[in-house]
Amino acid sequence: MSNWEAVIGLEVHCQLRTQSKIFTGAATAYGAEPNTQADPVTLGLPGVLPVLNREALQMAVKFGLAIGAKVAERSVFARKHYFYPDLPKGYQISQYELPIVAEGHLDIEIPGPKGEEPTLKRIGITRAHMEEDAGKSLHEAFPGVTGIDLNRAGTPLIEIVSEPDIRSAAEAVAYLKKLHQLVVYIGICDGNMQEGSFRCDANVSVRRKGEAKFGTRTETKNVNSFRYVEKAIEYEIERQIEVIEAGGKIVQETRLFNPDTGETRAMRSKEDANDYRYFPDPDLLPVVVTAADMEAIRATLPELPEAKRHRFVTQYALPKYDAAVLTGESALADYFEAVVETSGADAKTCANWITTDLLGALNKLGKDITASPISVEMLAGMLKRIVDKTISGKIAKDVFEAMLAGEGDADAIIKAKGLVQITDDGAIISAIDKVMAANPGQLADYRSGKDKLFGFFVGQVMKATQGKANPDALNRLLKEKLAP
């Protein structure tokens, strides 16, 4: 492997989350009864015509703007021909020579050697074009017959084609995760990989290090999870190296990944490939995006993940790691900002509670931040009670658990459980006195220089006050009292 270098380019099919199909008003919802979302245009009945869904176009433009690409003022739909039962018209309407988006990029982070900062790597995006999805062939449902479900046919897609800038399976996954985060962030894709909303084909070749020419590539189709992408690419790299080292040649072909075995196998060679006979679709006019259209769409772009992460570091003085976690999803970032604003607690405290306690709990529940049982108001309410010293951070952990268990908001729980912190010096002093009286040996040892026993006394007093003593006050008073 060390003498070899992999060259990888990815093609991602990203379903746009429009209400209706790209060229007709039929719905795009996932999981409906077969063929209930197949209107005459979807069915390719004679005489019907496509009309472009403006929302799909806007989403494609939005994507182009988000990756710093050139958005074409004039792009053209073309017909791509092949016969298959789930392709109703005998051609797919796609874009070929003049795509809507060209020459963009995404920056991914490559982890540095231990203890060093990660480095940024720019992955070029050659193009992204609009097209319609095909239907589905159902081979299992009916013995001896193939069922065709055209609900998915005509769902808007953008196909995002990267430059062959990727050099390892890990980089490929980093790129895909970044891309996935982005399309979800800007609201053009639901990102659901199980339902096929975000699908990836991987073009892989290998060459000896230092060689300028690319090796012959294979295309592995439809690897639909980040883990499978990693496995499929790793397998394919190894396979290709083995073939070449054994004196063989790589054949340009399309391969299929089998998740059960972790292997890829040949599906069809270049010779069997279809001649798609692309030509401009005469039913659709060239798509024109004016400078004004572009600016109007730019105005709808949310703050992008990169920018948000930088802002979180500078505005909230958060460590890079926390900022990265919090900006991973825009809903999470919004949650964090709302908690900071409503609670008045310092940002790092908020970040700790969210990234550790809340995300941990959500993870266990298998829930998304948008379905969190602890709302912004509830978490902020709890943090307020820490800020005003009603409860300590330690007691707050119990309050948090109780909120998670559905016992109400922080104030209700604090009241019900009598968790209000003891801040009265007198009460704390009397507890200290009792502890000192009960532990004369430890007291003598401490006073003779065993500083470590301070913790012992803190623990004893906390125990005596059921943990309710205000930690700051306790520290201060205990130091005074223990002093020789």
Place this chain on the structure above:
Amino acid sequence: MHTLSFRQLADGLRSKQFSSQDLTRHFLGRIAALDSKLNSFITVTPEIALEQAKAADARLAAGKATALTGIPIAQKDIFCTRGVRTSCGSRMLDKFIAPYDATVVTKLHAEAGSVMLGKCNMDEFAMGSSNETSWYGQVKNPWDPTRVPGGSSGGSVAAVAAGLAPAATATDTGGSIRQPAALTNLTGIKPTYGRVSRFGMIAFASSLDQGGVVAHSAEDSALVLQAMAGFDPRDSTSVDRPVDDYLAGLDRPLDGLRIGLPREYFAEGLAPAIRTCIDEAIRELQKLGARTVELSLPHAPLSVPTYYVVAPAEASSNLARFDGVRYGHRSEEARTLEELYKKSRGEGFGPEVQRRIMIGTYVLSHGYYDAYYLQAQKVRKLIYEDFRKAFEQCDVVLGPTTTDVAFELGSKSDDPVSMYLNDIYTIAANLAGIPAMSLPCGFVRGLPVGLQLMGNFFEEGRLLNVAHRYQQATDWHTRRPPDPS
């Protein structure tokens, strides 16, 4: 009643000389009695017609009628009609019933209130110039039943020429309205590309196809076109621009009208007797105040080869959907998916359609695209440029519609190239997208001759105006063939 103009029919309906139901029964009767000799209809729809006629009578009585309300017309069987078979002249669609109406059908019947008599025969998928490629058999020319009526709108013209319908819809991809109109003594207009919606009109070559009308006069054509034309949000290539008032402009005088005579349209290949009729028509128009300008359309001779790259290319793509999977003819013999495609398409399409699919597939193939399709698109632009320059010098371009009168059935069936040359004068207008029409201008050996007028974009009104003034001064268009015996 079958010799009355639209204006006379509308007057008769309003003055209660006859009802729409009377009128409809009259035409249905003529179809029943005479069409077995012509074969101009694939499907006759008497129940629908009488139901629509009844509704039209009510609308007339309520005073909510349009100029077309209650007047029967026939639809070319390329326009989808909800609940009624739309075959496009093909075995492939012999059992196809669309769940929707074409926009043209909606506009003419549901909106304007005209009555649908049935669906007219046509060349299969509109591919042909003689109506001999139809799965439903040849159509005969009412002027001479041994001759072709022209195509592809052969059924539409035969029905109207024989008085089985006052007018019919038609479509024109390379001359399919004008050539058959010329061969049957009718007035037919192909509007500007994008003027009439293509929604529900089964596609042959999408960038060339345009719906229009055939009737006995420019005035009748104007009335029907007025109701058909207009922007349709369901057709991305339809143009969002108001429709001119065609009727209001019909009587404009022709003083100062500049008529362009392209020398390429009067060159070798034009039968001398046709030339004589055209020259006579020019003199008539000059008498009406027009003057002529000689000009050149230098790329016109390239229209036929250009067309026979572009049209089959688009057709091969448009007809890919007929695969026997969801609707249409499915072979009983097929055992595998590939056989399903090959046999269904092999059985469902006739030889001319198959020939064009093969040509189209070839010119779009990898390695040939640049040499054929792209090259043809460049020539197409040059043809358009020719017209653009021509319309700087003149208002309308005039020439013959066909090189000769109607030919005998079967005489060209085995020679596709000679058949293709039938459209030599008509194709350029489709390639350029401009409006064009044919109108009667004489007879040779007892057979009608057509005069072609071409106009600048959206100048349908001007064409109809010139044709109408000419028809006010001549009576060629009033001549009708005897009923077939």
